[in-house]
Amino acid sequence: MTALREVVLCSPLRTPVGRFGGALAPLDARALATTVLRALVERTGLDPAAVDSVIGAQGYPTMESPAFGRVAALDAGFPVTTTGYQLDRRCGSGLQAVLNAAMEVQTGVADVIVALGAESMSNAPLYTEQGRRGLPPGGLLLHDALARGREMVGGVDYPTPDGNVGTAEALRAEYGISRQAQDALALSSHQRAVAAQTSGAFDAELVPVTVPGRRGEVVVDRDEHPRADASLDALAALRPLLVGSDPAATVTAGNSSGQNDAAAACVVTTPETARALGLEPMLRLRSWAVAGVDPRRFGIAPVPATNLALARAGATLADLDVVELNEAFAVQVLACLADWGIDPEDPRVNPRGSGISLGHPIGATGVRMLATLAHELPSLDAELAVATMCIGGGQGLAAVLERI
Template identity: 85%
Template sequence: MREVVICSPLRTPVGRMGGALAPVSALELATTVLRALVERSGVDPARVDGVIGAQGYPTMEAPAIGRVAALDAGFPVTTTGYQLDRRCGSGLQAVLNAAMEVQTGVSDVVVALGVESMSNAPLYTVDGRRGIPNGGLLLRDALARGRETVGGRDYPTPEGNVGTAETLRAEYGITREAQDALALRSHQRAVAAQESVAFDTELVPVEVPGRRGSTIVDRDEHPRADTSLDALAGLRPVLLRSDAAATVTAGNSSGQNDAAAACIVTTPESAAVLGLVPMLRLRSWAVAGVDPRRFGIAPVPAANLALERAGIRFADLDVVELNEAFAVQVLACLADWGVDAEDPRLNPRGSGISIGHPIGATGIRMLATLAHELPALDGSLALETMCIGGGQALAAVFERV
């Protein structure tokens, strides 16, 4: 199969739930990052075969968001597009789907797009199409409902992802103190990256309309420079009422966020013809499944298989981007790998707890960050992996070009 390279990975700032990016729809975020991708890379949109859009909480305001965002961003009508959902792994899956198209010769140049506006996730009903039932219509919150139903009928997760995180806490004996310490390190690393302008080359500013005129958002909102172990220790565990031993809090969990990210996936030969500068080469990837009730451990088999396929060991990696869905699930994965929680290779610029977790965009956000981390750290090999609600995980090995 043909070799695959990644060019121009970019992302918007990550906004807090209900924060600065809340007035901007997912489609507008996607359109913004696609326009910036064209401008910064210099790629001719007419040479792009398709846009694969990842989104976890879509609405019918932009169906098949890859296609709609491409059209709104000025791509020609010949540019195809679609939408996929592998929950937290959706953004990385868009990159991998694009890679498979390129590797097999189906396409030459594909844009992988990830986007989420969790601030605007829909409230919906499935009860009203054939008349209003007695008692009126029930509106469900897509964010909460998706976490309850993701295991299907036979693997219920009534307490959502938090409940599954507490399962790992009990299984691995992970303390609240260890979780809060990891969360603090995540914020410290993300804030340090902000202060050193390390994120600037991967960021695309977003114009946000307002009653008093537009404002420009050009900085991640979620990292907290003022957090501390005392502040984190003061937060109440989410499931304390039902589990006296509960430890998972809002402070040691990922955020609910808004962002978009995109990159160009192509061959080295096409990149040269189009004047694109490859940053990463895809070495291998893998997907794994586990019991949905302990989904946070799934990066272990996924990463192990991806490393085996790449012919490398964990010790060969220079950067490990493991999304922080919860501090407890990161610590469980590290325990299985035998990796120290303070390993400097692990999320050198923070992750889901500090930067945030806009689920459809996260995979490409992580890719943009690691693409810029590798040269800054004089590294060569990176692993990107994340657990996925419902009992899955993705992992991919990338090499610096």
């Protein structure tokens, strides 16, 4: 068997992250994806004809863009020779697109792949499975894809009727994590994201998005989700989402990730091909791993996934300069850090914020994290990092990456 080839990630870029129903809401996921793909080509000088495939990650698709990667590539002006497909590993979808691309490049199936993640949660569909065989009594029932996905992600045998919030509360009870600790982590996340935003730290990774409107076009060039006015008092005033059924509930909208809109992309190739095409490698993939846990405590899954990825890389937690751990919920982050023995105030953890402050556009998050990581490692004079996240339905995904 041919030896696996080395894989590098070039020029990861992202759009700003929009709030739910916010500035990017007029654009669907395909429009956001098209924007970031065109920007990737423009900024890198990459000839689209050199791209073998576009792997598109999306958590809430519709048949307006079937085989999402292929459709986005065509809309972005890539030639018909560029293939593409769509994948969904929920919160890990964007990172999985990068890893799938890496495997194809490593094995020689492809030389240049664009890994794409996009989500417009503002436009997640309402859908029905009824009606094809006649109108049922009482009319058609429409499901909200956002809520339904969280309820059904554990299948029949692992029900999650309270969605991801219920699983977060399960970790709160299991680990004895206080509301105060959750709110403190949420505040720190906003403070770090706002500081990075104010300093211009995100500028190099951002692609402005032009949004049409009744009063003309608007250019969105900043993340909407970070809150400069966040405070412990404001966070403490928020009502827990499940307090009606659980008086001990602590998870609020303030200490949870947002529902957001964004797209992100990067080029995955070999060092030799990158040189030939004039691309700038920024990250080298060293190892990765996926792990499964009970869907009803899915937030802890980054622990076994990261532990396995580090073992495969021949590294330990102590070797890491940066830990990018997506903040699905503050309580979930705190549980993972407790298992690892890492202090929540450790500066290595999410130096520029994460899901609570920056938002969590499901399909785009994994590539968004890599875009941030690729630009923060040089600024921190750091070398080794892990990007990891929990995944609704009881999975964790982790990748160990080196700065180039």
